[in-house]
Amino acid sequence: MKLYCLSGHPTLPCNVLKFKSTTIMLDCGLDMTSTLNFLPLPLVQSPRLSNLPGWSLKDGNAFLDKELKECSGHVFVDSVPEFCLPETELIDLSTVDVILISNYHCMMALPYITEHTGFTGTVYATEPTVQIGRLLMEELVNFIERVPKAQLASLWKNKDIQRLLPSPLKDAVEVSTWRSCYSMQEVNSALSKIQLVGYSQKIELFGAVQVTPLSSGYALGSSNWIIQSHYEKVSYVSGSSLLTTHPQPMDQASLKNSDVLILTGLTQIPTANPDGMVGEFCSNLALTVRNGGNVLVPCYPSGVIYDLLECLYQYIDSAGLSSIPFYFISPVANSSLEFSQIFAEWLCHNKQTKVYLPEPPFPHAELIQTNKLKHYPSIHGDFSNDFRQPCVVFTGHPSLRFGDVVHFMELWGKSSLNTVIFTEPDFSYLEALAPYQPLAMKCIYCPIDTRLNFIQVSKLLKEVQPLHVVCPEQYTQPPPAQSHRMDLMIDCQPPAMSYRRAEVLALPFKRRYEKIEIMPELADSLVPMEIKPGISLATVSAVLHTKDNKHILQPPPRPTQPTGGKKRKRASDDIPDCKVLKPLLSGSIPVDQFVQTLEKHGFSDIKVEDTAKGHIVLLQEAETLIQIEEDSTHIICDNDEMLRVRLRDLVLKFLQKF
């Protein structure tokens, strides 16, 4: 069993598991942090961005000044933003049989895999995962396609040139594999390969293994996966949460008794407690708005935003913010808000019961009804007519490199009355802000990451007790900035196996059993003999038939009647003749009794030595050894066949034959 690790990002995993005869890809996350190296794509012409000076080498050589621009001491690539794909060289991706998706954030690389690698398999995901994943992809494509950029910079990627660049460009990894965004057509094609599954549904893969999605409590439709055969069980835990937010709670019990538990997608901000961060978010929002400032919340169109809107729903009246407009701007804003209300069966119990009242499960419906929350596909059109300040704007993309957020950063960045509040934990907020410097706007970082923290993981592992834990290497040591925080790492016994990008792990357990079915008529013919209370043995002669990874013992074909010399001979060659089989032996040899028996039979001068595996009975006079071990007995005597046979018969007396 092997694990091919195609992504080094612990929360955007992409691993391939070879298990029995199947090749299963676990998630295909897309690392978008690469876009932080690019200049933002402004929706409205930005004189500031277009007038940034080109970057030149120390010696004044300016051959890169078209590709690289300088802003407040940082250098950015002036080009269509590109993403860092999972490894495509480590394993032939056309051999992947299935892809299991655990949540909508972990499928963003799907079009790259399904459309460009020769992949011919099936993708499995839950319905909300697919629908919201589609929204995220649609938004991404829309953000990038609506600001066409003529230039695709590639000169800087040359290894010799990259070395000369300042950090962080100099240290960017695998730049040659970076790719620009996929098209909507590729998205549609990729999504058409998905087969929808429900929690706890058992899916057979080629008869060899069974895969089952389990609720993971992190997002609408988010799942962990069980991959099991009759005798082995691998659990794949991706983004999971034990907090009571909107999704169905996490199913922990089904993860028990795993041989291997692959653990990814823990919280990216283990020191920040989501409750405290929500409080921080609300307080800062209120302070800004009260002072007449605007609040910008860069966010994804689904996920934490539902919880934030719910908190604000309860908070705005108490904070006297009822008259402040909240705007949600995204090409998929409307769909996202509506989808969230229709996936009732995927929601937590409280929200599910609301549906039967009937009430919308999320209170943002009421915010929309009362005109407190308004949503728009983009800043163009209706929004510009309705726009009132001070206000709160939720919009993407959290990287601040594309989407409507770029416009608001340019618009509000100059005033210290305004605040940008970062709630998504995927991007370093300082890096995200770098191309907007100098910035007068206040910046508040309250990342809300509801995924498991290390305390919860350690409880989970105690509860489900897997034999082995496999996780990204980042989880096996404290974060570099807090090297003393030994509580911020996985602490389990035996220690977790760690992986990094482009590594192949041999998973530490051997398959020892395989299930074989016996045909009823063959079973009828067996004559079991009880050798211990409760344990019976029988000899079987059969034909092992293997097809579709299922093994069946069938009765041997009847010996055909002798019809001719040649044929007869062939038949007897093919079919093992039961009669010539020697009896099978079982049991163990009690050394003391054996020695007594030897003495009774006239052997003297017997010495017994204990060995690591059993005993050696030494007949010194006869210069003979009898080596007794758990699963073998050897009689070693030189050139005295008579003696050997005598001794053999004495040994056999202690064993059962059948």
Place this chain on the structure above:
Amino acid sequence: MDPGCSRLLPALCAALADPRQPVADDTCLEKLLDWLQTVTEAGSSLLLLQENPCLVELLFHVVKSQDLSSRILAFSLRLAGMFAAQETCFQYLQGDSSLFVASAAGQLLVHVLDLAMRGPAEGHCGPQAHAWPACAQEIVCHIEASLRSTATPQVAQALNVLTTAFGHYHGLWMQGLWVRLSPLVARLLERDPVPAAHSLVDLLLSVARSAGPSPDGGLWETLAQTLSRLSPTQAGPLALGILQLQGCPQALRTQAFGRLLQPLACVLKAAAQAPGPPGLPEGAAGDSVTVDTLLSSKSACVGLLCCALAHLELLQPLPQRPSPWPQAPLLGAAVTILRFCNGSASPTSDVGGRLCTILVGCARVQRAALDFLGVLSQETGPQEPVTQVFAILLEYLVSPDSSPMVLKKAFQATLRWLLRPPRAPGCCDLDPHPQLFLGELLPVLQKRLCSPCWEVRDSGLEFLTQVTRSWGGQAGFRHALLASEVPELTRQLLRDPESYVRASAVTATGQLSSQGLHAPPASPEHPGVQQSLLEELLHILSTDAEGFPRRAVMQVFTEWLRDGHADVAEDPEQFVARVLQAASRDLDWEVRAQGLELALVFLEQVLGQRGSRCAYAVALPEAAPPGTLAQALRALCRVQLFEFAFRALFDCDRPVAQKSCELLLFLRAKAAPYGSPQDAGGSPDVASVEATLQRWQAGEQGQPLGHLEPGAVMAVLKSLDLEGLRDTLAESSDHVEKSPQSLLQDMLASVGVLSENEADCY
């Protein structure tokens, strides 16, 4: 005993002696016993027994009866003990039936070991055990057997009995008892683990306290032994107890203090960057057992640290606390623990790393450490750690991870440190530390006042109120506060959805306004319309649906009136009239009572100070000169204070009526020389007022009093039996229900009901 009770008692005794009529509620037995106790204390118990033979019969019956409930048995035993405690009664009982005394005493001794120690009257028995009565011997033997038992509950029982005994009696025989039992107690220490350690600690401390200043040397030795033998968690309470003892040898005190400090010493050692003494007294050095306990589990670690902090917190203010007090290392320890808890400590040692993992995010330890840190503010010490204290407090106040309760504690500790007495006496402005700290604190406070969690907003406001009360006059504070948005936010919180927050906001804005620190008035709905704070508070008083904000408004108004707040001083009469009008309609009695408090302040201002606040003061206030008095009374009439006070006099809530009575008595005394009853006594005005008041007293409060003239008011005041009313009100409102006769009736009734219901229920 009054005849009514005497008539009821025989029937009740008969009912109690009847096992078929169980007593449902034994609290009534307690009450009965209390009442009989007061009766015996008031007169001769002997006479009581002679006049009520039913009591003796009950006792006889109880002794003979086999199937009596344990409640009645316990009641009878205690009743017998009560009578036996008086010599005359004891003799009476003895003479009547020696069998009864022996038997009752025997049961007393066996069933209630506590009473057994009361058995031998003090002075009759000396320290020599062989001279003790046989029954006492028997009990002692029983205790000895229990102490030898391997069953912990039995040992604990014996220890508890002894603890009670030593807690109550100091006779010579107690010393004898200790001499006899102490070897057995000491032997408990040899067992592993020490059984019933808590009870053992209680006993040893009880013995040490009862033994007086110079107990026998063995006791100190046992205490020292116990201290070192018990686990760190068990040793804490003992160490604290020892440090509170009088006349305890210095060596033992040192040992105890060391033991108390051990957990903190371990923490300090684990956090130390470089090896070196942590500065705690000798004996406190963290031993391996303490370290093991700290690292054994999260709950053990948390428990031990919380106890250690709580014990030291209790010890700090005591006069007999160890000296010199290790202020600097204790501060260091508190700060270190807080750093472990918020993950900002970076220990290099293994133990430190493990402690960090255990303590990070632990709210219980955070609360305990913040409390302790607050207590340490009362000490003077070197300046250097103060910087650390303010730094860690700020970290906690800023951190979004601080739970509301932790934040409250952090605010409280901050307040104590900020309000420490100034280091240089006579210095009128702030110390440099707090001043510096303030600059960082106000933005945090600002954010906390916007928290979505109401507990946080509430503790923020409480903090603001208190810090303003103390620092309102300091230029540095005023400047910083006015430059911030805190006053404005506070004002906005007057409309908070949570009533507790509204109440705290009322108090805070009231305080800010008193000090001239309030936000410029502006209403967000109508930015043009300016509403004064006074109007806003009056609005809350008359419309808020919850009692807390309205009570807070009344308190603020009373303070404003007392301190001559500018808005009030403009037209105090109109202010009082409006407030009283709103308060009189209030459904909350505390608001009405506070209204009377405000009325009293107004009275004092127009009539001159009262001599004494106490209504029962012997010296009545001096009369006011007639000229000003007439003027004053007219003012009181104008604000309708009398209507308010008269209504309150017949208020259904007793505290309101009492307060009003007190106010009117004060007024009458002040205004005595004004006119005479003849002046207005016969006028129709007075008659109608009196008629209205009578109707009010009867519960018909609807009718208004109408316009009152000072003369009529005085006449009515004089005609009212205020003293009589005061006496009636002084008795508790349920005095009728609490009468012994009512108790006996209730018990009889309940016994009756029980027996009647039996058939229905089963």
